[in-house]
Amino acid sequence: MRPTPDPVGPGQESVWDYPRPPALQPAGHRLRIVHAGQTIAETTQGFRVLETSHPPTYYFPPGDCRLDWMHPAGGGSFCEWKGPASYLDLEMPGGISVPMVAWFYADPTKRFAPIARFLAFYANKVDACYVGDWQATPQPGGFYGGWVTPNLAGPFKGGPGSMGW
Secondary structure, eight states: OOOOOOOOOTTOEEGGGSOSSOEEEEOOSOEEEEETTEEEEEESSOEEEEOTTSOOEEEEOGGGBOGGGEEEEEEEEEETTTEEEEEEEEEETTTEEEEEEEEEBSSOOGGGGGGBTOEEEOGGGSSEEEETTEEEEEOTTSSSOOEEOTTEEOOOBTBTTOTTO
16 A cells, blocks of 8 residues: 655655656766765766655766775675666775675666666665765665655655555
8 A cells, every 4th residue: 555655845856756667867966975984985977766665776886986895795686677686795994894785787677777787885784875965864674775865755665564565
């Protein structure tokens, strides 16, 4: 059962206006990820995926990420829209390790070809994620990788009772 969307204020986007199947568009903001005092990814060339009921998921070009700190993680998953995903662990100097911090699609479907090998990061596994000057919070629930910013109106899929949305 679809919930009642929150009211949308000036300058806000309702995640209930996002399409299904999802849309891919340039992020339109500088994106940055910080963990343990270090920037692990920063770009002005990112993309965002918009899907009904989800906050955007942001994708970074691999050349704008600290790939020297990323290593393949075991396992994988499958997205009905983008195809098979692979995961990466973060291993920073000083013994800082974050398992399955990011994922990517090596060979996504045609619609998502522009984000082939781009990295998406879980906001709940790093210290801070930024979209422009906004610090994002993780999409509820820990399963999905969306970033919640102050310009979004929900409710957001991912929390208890939302799996059937």
